[in-house]
Each structure stands twice: as structure tokens, then as C-alpha cells.
Amino acid sequence: MIEALKKLFQHLFWWRRHDLETAGDSVTGVEPEAPEPRKARGDLASGMAFANLGLSSSVLQGLHEAGFLRCTPIQEISLPVTLKGQDIAAQAQTGSGKTAVFLITIFESLLKKQPLSSHCHALILAPTRELALQIQADAQMLGRYCPFRFAAIYGGVGYEKQIQALQQGAHMVIATPGRLIDLMKQGLFKTDHVSLLVIDEADRMLDMGFVKDLQYILKRLPPYSRRQSMLFSATLSPRVLEITYPYMNAPVETAVDPEKLVVKTVKQELFHVARAEKFSLLLGLLEKERPERVLLFCNTKVQTLRIAERLTANGYAARGITGDLPQSRRVQLLERFKKGQIAILVATDVASRGLHVEDVTHVINYEVPQDPEEYVHRIGRTARAGKEGKAITLCGEDDVYALENVEKLLGQKIPVIWPEEDWFLPERAENVAARRPSRGRRPEPPKKEITQAKNKGARIGKRRGRGRKKDVSSSKGPSSEGS
Numbered sequence: 441m442i443e444a445l446k447k448l449f450q451h452l453f454w455w456r457r458h459d460l461e462t463a464g465d466s467v468t469g470v471e472p473e474a475p476e477p478r479k480a481r482g483d484l485a486s487g488m489a490f491a492n493l494g495l496s497s498s499v500l501q502g503l504h505e506a507g508f509l510r511c512t513p514i515q516e517i518s519l520p521v522t523l524k525g526q527d528i529a530a531q532a533q534t535g536s537g538k539t540a541v542f543l544i545t546i547f548e549s550l551l552k553k554q555p556l557s558s559h560c561h562a563l564i565l566a567p568t569r570e571l572a573l574q575i576q577a578d579a580q581m582l583g584r585y586c587p588f589r590f591a592a593i594y595g596g597v598g599y600e601k602q603i604q605a606l607q608q609g610a611h612m613v614i615a616t617p618g619r620l621i622d623l624m625k626q627g628l629f630k631t632d633h634v635s636l637l638v639i640d641e642a643d644r645m646l647d648m649g650f651v652k653d654l655q656y657i658l659k660r661l662p663p664y665s666r667r668q669s670m671l672f673s674a675t676l677s678p679r680v681l682e683i684t685y686p687y688m689n690a691p692v693e694t695a696v697d698p699e700k701l702v703v704k705t706v707k708q709e710l711f712h713v714a715r716a717e718k719f720s721l722l723l724g725l726l727e728k729e730r731p732e733r734v735l736l737f738c739n740t741k742v743q744t745l746r747i748a749e750r751l752t753a754n755g756y757a758a759r760g761i762t763g764d765l766p767q768s769r770r771v772q773l774l775e776r777f778k779k780g781q782i783a784i785l786v787a788t789d790v791a792s793r794g795l796h797v798e799d800v801t802h803v804i805n806y807e808v809p810q811d812p813e814e815y816v817h818r819i820g821r822t823a824r825a826g827k828e829g830k831a832i833t834l835c836g837e838d839d840v841y842a843l844e845n846v847e848k849l850l851g852q853k854i855p856v857i858w859p860e861e862d863w864f865l866p867e868r869a870e871n872v873a874a875r876r877p878s879r880g881r882r883p884e885p886p887k888k889e890i891t892q893a894k895n896k897g898a899r900i901g902k903r904r905g906r907g908r909k910k911d912v913s914s915s916k917g918p919s920s921e922g923s
Contacts, residue, residue: 477506477577477578477580477581477582486510487510487511487512487513487515487516488510488511488516489509489510489511490503490504490508490509490510490511493511493519493520493523494523495544495548496547496548496551498547498551498585498586499544499547499548499551499582499583499585499586501585502581502582502583502584502585502586503540503544503582505584506581506582508540508582511537512536512537512540513532513536513696514530514532514536514537514538514541514694514696515537515540515541517694517696518530518541518694519541519544519545521692521694522541522542522545522668522670523544523545523548525549525668526668526691526692527664527668527669527670527671527688527689527690527691527692528670528671528691528692528693528694529671529676529681529684529688529691529692529693529694530670530671530672530673530693530694530695531673531674531675531676531693531694531695531696532672532674532695532696535703535820535823535824536696538640538672539574539575539578539640539672540578540582541670541672542564542638542640542670542672543575543578543579543582543583544582545636545668545670546562546612546636546638547582547583547586547588549562549635549636549668550562550586550588550611550612550636551586553635554587556588556611557609557633558608558609559609559611559630559632559633560606560610560611560612560613560629560630560631560633560634561611561612561633561634561635561636562611562612562613562634562635562636562637562638563612563613563615563631563634563636563637563638563661564612564613564614564615564637564638564640565615565616565617565620565637565638565639565640565645565654565657566614566615566616566640566641566645567616567617567640567641567644567645567648567650568616568644568790569594569595569596569616570774571640571641572592572593572594572614572615572616573592573594575592575614575640576590576591576592576614579612579614588611588612589605589608589609589610589611589612590610590611590612590613590614591605591606591610591612591613591614592605592613592614592615593606593613593614593615593616593619593620593623593629594615594616594619595616595618595619595622596766596768596770599622599623602619602623603623603628606623606628606629613629617645617650617653617654617657618650618653620657621653621656621657624657624660631657631660631661631662632662634661634662634667635662635666635667635668636667636668636670637661637667637668637669637670638669638670638671638672639654639669639670639671639672639684640672640673641672641673641674642671642672642673642676642680642684643673643674643675643676643677643679643680643813644673644817646679646680646683647811648790651683654683654684655683658684658687659687661687664687664688664689665689668689669687669688669689669691671684671688671691674813674816674817674820675813675816676693676695677813702816702819702820702831702850703820703823705823705827705828705829706819706820706822706823706828706829706830706831707828707829707830707831708819708830708831708833708854708855709830709831709832709833709854709855709857710833710835710843710854710855710856710857711725711832711833711834711835711856711857711858711859712835712856712858713834713835713836713859714836714837715836715837715838717864718806718834718836719747719750719867720864720865720866720867721834721859721863721864722804722806722834723754723865723866723867724859724862724863724864724865725804725832725859725863726756726784727865728863729802729830729832731783731801731802731830732780732783732799732801733777733780733783733797733799733800733801733802734783734784734785734800734801734802734803734804735785735787735797735800735802735803735804735818735821735822736758736784736785736786736787736803736804736806737786737787737788737789737803737804737805737806737807737809737818738786738787738788738806738807739788739789739807739809739810740788741762741763741764741788743806743807744760744761744762744786744787744788745760745762745786747760747786747806748760748784748786750867751784751786753867753868754867754868755868756783756784757781757782757783757784758782758783758784758785758786759773759776759777759782759784759785759786760785760786760787761773761774761785761786761787761788762787762788762790763788763790773785774797777797778797778798786806789809789811789814789817789818797821798824799827800821800822800824800829801822801829801830802822802829802830802831802832803818803819803821803822803829803830803831803832804831804832804833804834805818805819805831805832805833805834806834807834807836807838807839808833808835808839808842808843808846809842809846810842812842812845812846812848812849813849815833815846815849815850816849816850818831819831833854
């Protein structure tokens with residue numbers, strides 16, 4: 441009886457939780473395509489050779505075949521610490537090679553524990569599905585000669601394949617918090633054998649509201665004295681350290697150029713423009729720059745969808761992507777963007793971290809982000825793998841205070857470009873705003889008018905009713921006279 445109740449509660453709980461990665465059976469079976477593994481940063485990898493770190497032959501062979509010959513700065517200062525089994529909290533700019541640090545550390549640690557039981561020994565937490573899938577692709581590339589099984593756990597798709605991967609004995613699990621907690625509560629993911637923990641993009645995880653989820657997971661892991669913990673992020677705020685340090689064993693803090701958050705190959709430009717002229721200048725810049733692949737950021741979902749629609753109406757292959765977009769649709773848009781079928785992807789900040797799309801030539805901030813750290817994360821989407829990129833920011837009268845905070849974080853002023861008159865192009869579809877609210881349907885009358893019409897009809901009916909009653913009562917007159 442007890443076992444039957446357990447199965448019943450597990451079945452009910454299967455559909456109850458609505459995690460942040462969206463839900464359920466409407467997208468079951470729609471699996472995103474595996475992303476391409478990231479390339480070695482030849483422009484930054486000028487430090488110690490990986491061959492001098494004393495790595496095992498299987499790990500070293502995978503690194504060399506992937507083009508990883510020398511360490512980037514963050515790898516050179518972090519790997520000597522993590523390979524000794526020490527905890528670490530590392531800060532480095534986006535695209536500096538943080539992922540290779542914890543993957544190499546995990547591979548080396550698990551190789552020393554061979555043979556491994558069919559349980560999860562290394563857990564990597566990531567804020568978004570895209571980042572989880574990217575880490576999995578990198579792990580499969582770098583660890584191709586290691587006898588490990590990998591599993592990516594994330595929401596928005598069906599459970600079956602993910603549960604099957606866990607049951608087959610995945611040694612390394614890369615997971616987003618929401619879906620992982622689902623499986624933990626169902627008893628499908630056990631943490632007893634986790635000896636290595638990685639929290640990637642920790643500040644982003646907290647910004648997305650995963651504080652309680654993160655604490656829930658950390659409290660159910662083996663104590664920090666029995667595992668190695670590694671914390672990685674582009675920025676390490678006091679809030680991040682305050683939440684994570686109680687679950688770490690005296691971590692060593694490392695940072696590479698913490699004040700220099702933007703890579704040299706990103707060319708930054710700032711345009712001061714009135715809010716009413718922003719879109720006109722945007723059209724002119726797109727015409728002038730002729731970019732191949734653009735990530736354009738807005739601060740709100742409404743603005744994101746609006747700008748995407750206006751760009752489409754003006755002849756550009758543009759689409760908007762927001763956090764509440766169904767997973768199946770989100771996957772389709774990202775794949776089309778990666779294949780070049782969409783030239784401009786308009787996004788909220790939810791897409792600025794964890795998205796690893798090669799050859800993004802331009803990042804455009806249609807609005808200055810309220811959080812200055814988001815500026816760094818946004819423009820870090822371009823100039824990847826040593827290539828050059830351009831970050832353009834349109835600053836209106838509403839963005840002045842946010843711009844001040846961004847430049848304070850950067851420690852420098854963003855170069856200002858003053859546009860020429862002919863850079864402002866007229867919008868081809870001036871009536872887009874007028875069409876959108878109605879969506880082709882006849883506008884409904886205001887509720888107040890409907891209520892008044894109903895009340896008027898009711899009053900008329902009552903008057904008619906009272907009139908008929910008077911007619912009936914008047915017919916009693918002759919009988920009273922006869923009496």
C-alpha cells in the first residue's frame with residue numbers, strides 16, 4: 441500500500457512543478473540540436489603548455505586534438521589550484537576559457553578514482569539550457585578519450601531521455617536548477633556520490649531567481665569536506681560569495697584583469713540620440729554597417745517584440761526571443777539564427793548569458809541595461825574565438841544614469857560617435873503601431889458603453905412591465921363600481 445502511494449505521488453508530482461525552463465508535454469520530444477564545441481582561444485592561449493601540467497595522456501590527447509595547446513590566463517592560474525583538489529572561486533571575462541578549467545579538473549579527478557560506480561560523481565550547475573548543452577558539447581569534445589558518460593538535465597523538454605541517461609549511469613551531470621530539483625524530489629537523481637561540484641555563471645543564476653533553488657541543492661549534497669567545489673563567473677559580487685561560501689571549503693579566489701572586463705577585440709561605440717529617433721538611427725546603422733549576424737538587446741519583453749516586428753516590417757530578417765517563449769519555439773529561433781536564416785535576433789537579457797553563437801559580428805544595445813554587469817555579458821557575445829566584433833550602444837535621455845554606472849564598472853568612457861544627418865533613415869512601415877493592437881479584428885466597444893446599453897434595456901423592460909400592470913389593475917374598475 442505504501443509503495444503504491446509513493447508511485448502515485450511521484451506520478452502526480454511529475455506534472456505539478458512548473459520550473460523556469462517552461463513545461464511539459466506540449467514540447468515533449470522536441471530536443472534542441474547539440475551546439476558546436478567551442479574553439480580554443482588562440483589569441484589568449486599564450487601561457488603554460490598543457491603538457492607541463494602533468495595531465496593524463498587521455499585528457500592531454502583530447503585537448504591537443506581540439507586545438508588546446510597552451511593555457512589562457514585564467515587557466516594558467518586556476519588549474520594548479522584545482523588540480524590539487526582545492527576549492528576555487530574564479531572571476532574572468534566572458535570567453536576566457538573558464539569551462540576548460542573545471543572540465544580538465546573533473547576529468548583528472550575521476551580518472552584517479554577508476555573504476556567508477558554508475559552514479560553521478562560530478563555535478564555542474566548552469567543557469568540556462570543553452571549553457572548546459574554547450575558545456576556538454578565541450579565535455580564530449582575534450583573528454584572524448586575518457587571513459588565517462590555525460591547527461592544534460594534541463595527543462596522545456598520531456599523527461600524520458602534525461603531519466604534514461606541517469607539510469608544508464610551518467611558520471612557527469614550538467615543541469616539547470618529547476619529540472620534537477622524535479623528529479624531529486626522524484627527520487628530519480630541521487631547526490632550521495634557527488635564529489636565534484638561546479639557552479640557556472642553564479643551571478644547570472646542569482647539574477648534569474650535561483651537563490652532558493654541553489655540553496656536547496658547545496659544543502660542536499662555531501663558536506664564540503666567530502667567534495668571539491670568550483671565557482672566560476674564573469675563577475676563575483678559580494679552577494680554571490682555570501683550565498684555560496686557557506687557550502688565551500690575555504691576557496692581560493694582567482695581573477696584575471698578584474699577591472700578589465702571587456703576583451704580587446706570588441707570595438708565599443710556610443711551614440712547619444714533622442715528616444716524618438718532611436719529606431720531611425722538603428723535603421724541607418726544597419727544600412728551603414730551591413731552586419732552579418734546581430735544580437736540586439738532591449739530591457740523589456742514588450743520592447744523586444746516591438747523592435748523585432750518593426751525591423752521585420754522594414755525588410756530585415758529579425759525575430760524576438762524572450763524568457764517566456766515556449767521551448768520548442770526558442771530552439772527553432774536559435775537554430776535559425778546559428779544557421780544564418782535570421783540576421784538579427786532581438787533579445788532580453790535572459791539570452792545574453794549562456795548563448796554561445798559563433799560569428800556574431802555586432803551587438804547592439806537598443807537600451808542601456810539597468811544592471812551595469814549586464815552590459816559586459818551582452819557585448820561578450822561578440823568577438824569570440826579571437827575574432828573582432830563591434831558593440832554599439834544607443835543612449836537616449838532615459839539611459840543617462842544607467843550609462844554612468846556602466847562606465848564606472850568599465851573604468852573608462854565608451855567612445856562617443858556623433859551620427860551624420862543622413863544616418864537617420866525613415867521607417868518604411870509607419871502604420872505598424874496602429875495595426876498591432878487590433879490584429880485584424882474589429883475593436884470591441886468599451887465595457888462602460890456595453891454596461892450602459894444593458895442597463896438602458898433593463899430600464900425599458902421594467903417600464904413596459906409596470907405599464908402592463910397598470911392596464912390590468914385598471915380593468916378592475918367596473919367591478920368596483922358594480923359593488
